[in-house]
Amino acid sequence: MKLMAVELIQESGTDFAKWSTTGEIAPSEAFDRLIRVLAATRQNMEPAFAQALPVIIKDPPPVDGPAWQWSIEADGSLVLNLRHPGLGWLGFRLADVEGFHANLGNVVDQRNALRAEFERPTH
Numbered sequence: 001m002k003l004m005a006v007e008l009i010q011e012s013g014t015d016f017a018k019w020s021t022t023g024e025i026a027p028s029e030a031f032d033r034l035i036r037v038l039a040a041t042r043q044n045m046e047p048a049f050a051q052a053l054p055v056i057i058k059d060p061p062p063v064d065g066p067a068w069q070w071s072i073e074a075d076g077s078l079v080l081n082l083r084h085p086g087l088g089w090l091g092f093r094l095a096d097v098e099g100f101h102a103n104l105g106n107v108v109d110q111r112n113a114l115r116a117e118f119e120r121p122t123h
Contacts, residue, residue, distance in 0.1 A: 004030040035087060062086075 003025055007018040021027045067083035077095040084090055094100045 004034060006034065032088065 001024075002022060004019060004021045004027075009016050009018050019027075019031075021030050025033075063082075063084055069081050071079045071081075073079060073093070075095075076097065077093055078097045078100060080092045080094060081089050082092070
């Protein structure tokens, strides 16, 4: 059963999606299902996404101040959920809660030190 047809096109150097749905399901549901399938497919492709964030990031973050929430699983792992306006809620299971806490603490300390350095009056 064909629920959606999508074509990736480029006009004036910009990528666009041209799409149509069969009307059996809402276009938003069809897109959600397509995104899940594409993400699962991409997960198994080479080259894989880098395990570590690149030192130099060329583009600004696509989401400014995302909504977030967390929960604790029965096994004690932490699940951090971030809301992306185009992808929805993305959950990240962090089994090493103590390591996450220590890392987050270091990041906050570094940010506060940098903020204090920039706010220091220059004479």
